[in-house]
Amino acid sequence: MASTGIRDRVAIVGMGCTAFGEHWDKGVSDLLVESSQAAMKSAGVTRDDIDAYWLGTMGSGTSGLTLSRALRLDNKPVTRLENYCATGSEALRNACYAVASGAYDMAMAIGVEKLKDSGFSGLVATPVPGDGTGSELTAPAAFSLLAPAYARRYGVDAAELKDVLARIAAKNHFNGARNPRAQFRKEVSRQTVCDAPLIAGALGVFDCSGVSDGSAAAIVVRAEDAHRYTDRPIYVKGLSFVAGPATGTSDPSYDYTTFPEVVASAQDAYRQAGVVDPRRELAMAEVHDCFTPTELVLMEDLGFAERGFGWKEVLAGTYELGGELPVNPDGGLKAFGHPIGASGLRMMFECWLQLRGEAPPERRIASVGQGRTLALTHNLGGRPGECVSFVSVVGSEPSA
Structure with missing residues (x-):
């Protein structure tokens, strides 16, 4: 690039x-x-x-x-x-x-x-007239395809993957319960997530971000x-935005286990910021958890886990508030909902608080105290196979 x-x-x-x-x-x-x-x-x-x-x-x-x-x-x-x-x-x-x-x-x-x-309930727009070949799936339906595709490719049992997705939702609600700016401020158990009414495919109410x-x-x-x-300024290290070719839904090779646009924008942002090992260099990440399987796939696209091992990192607690790399410590879209124009800057606001040591003690991440000074934000817009992606890297210290 x-x-x-x-x-x-x-x-x-x-x-x-x-x-x-x-x-x-x-x-x-x-x-x-x-x-x-x-x-x-x-x-x-x-x-x-x-x-x-x-x-x-x-x-x-x-x-x-x-x-x-x-x-x-x-x-x-x-x-x-x-x-x-x-x-x-x-x-x-x-x-x-x-x-x-x-x-x-x-x-x-x-x-x-x-x-x-x-x-x-999602994108505030009237569909643009087309030639009739565009997808008519709702957003929950489109993103629901990620879960069975991931399970099939990496040999994950469906019941175990459901528990993994429930852990992602529960994590974000746990974090949001400690954030006075979040819309949903109650912890939600994994059992509650699993028992919730289905919206699309295997996705239930608690697998979807709110309005x-x-x-x-x-x-x-x-x-x-x-x-x-x-x-205590926050320095901009890297800003990457890409729009993909939107061919995924018509490309037989696209298998719904990755967002190529996210991979491209992440690699570009890391190159700009001089980040070599994001898993160990970043203090935290705010990612676009519009649906729980989205966050799972993003962990691999952003380089926070090896391909096919993101689900195991979730089980290990890697991305929890006290984990090695906290993801969505403010509660994410899951706890905040997603007012389209505001979400990306809301994510940056959490980086602002955490890197400056101003987050409330009950959700202050340990990685900052351990000397990490970089944070990442990520948004995607569209749906699997046809989306735009943004990745930023910011830090509390200028480069040496």
């Missing part, structure tokens, strides 16, 4: 994140104001200090006016964008590249979605300016 990256040229100096949930008493503007004000307060800046804004939303606004109206911005550039479920991360990527280019000194990336008002409203924001500046705003 041709990406050369912007390693250590940009730093995050302020972040804010609303609680995610059913905000019947708040509109899009309320959520945008809440997250942006929190980010500005943490950086000690005002809206006038910010040179440009990138707003990520899929269905909660159709231009930069969505943000400028809410924040009462006075003739500032506001770019509204969407890129499926990676929309919030795309806002951050664009803001970071704008600052790295020298075009702006300070930029804000902000994401928002009001799914509870939309009537949609919620929320917003998150980040303020970025050039790395050399970071300590003017905070004594």
Whole structure:
């Protein structure tokens, strides 16, 4: 890939994140104001200090006016964008590249979605007219294909794989129960997960992410300016986004046990960041657990487990809060739900808290205290065989 990256040229100096949930008493503007004000307060800046804004939303606004109206911005550039479920991360990527280019000194990336008002449970969009060859499967149905494909390829008993997926759901609910911003804040037992009503294939209610409203924001500046705003900036190490050829559903060789786009974006992000062994170099990862088998497959695509051994790592507790590589320590999409435009920045907010030592003690990860300084976020949008993928690597220390 041709990406050369912007390693250590940009730093995050302020972040804010609303609680995610059913905000019947708040509109899009309320959520945008809440997250942006929190980010500005943490950086000690005002809206006038910010040179440009990138707003990520899929269905909660159709231009930069969505943000400028809410924040009462006075003739500032506001770019509204969407890129499926990676929309919030795309806002951050664009803001970071704008600052790295020298075009702006300070930029804000902000994401928002009001799914509870939309009537949609997933992507907030009307299907684009096509030629009739597109998949008509629902998202749960499409992602449900991952589990039997994985079991067949690697010889995992169906009952044992169901327990593995239940452990993933229970882990994320355990973490979310300790997060005041999560939508679902109760621990859920593996038995409850296994006994839940089925949604598609073998996927039950607790295998699927919820529907919620929320917003998150980040303020970025050039790395050399970071300590003017905070004594603990988070440095951008790598940002990779790829769109695949969308041929998986028509390619006989595609077997639903991997997301090639994720593999490509991860390798690119690691190359930019100088990461050789992600399993041992990263302190944590926030990944796109839209469905429990997605998280399982991602553990292998992101290099956190050898092919065919991700399920054994789940059984070993590798990705739990106290494990070797905590995954989704904030509860993930499973505990937060997935307001499309906000999720990517919500993931970065957890990295911000954990790497700065500001996460609550009950879910503070040990790997940071042990000297690891890097974190990863990941989004994918679309479905198996035809998706986009984003991977970022950030760190609490500049490179030597």
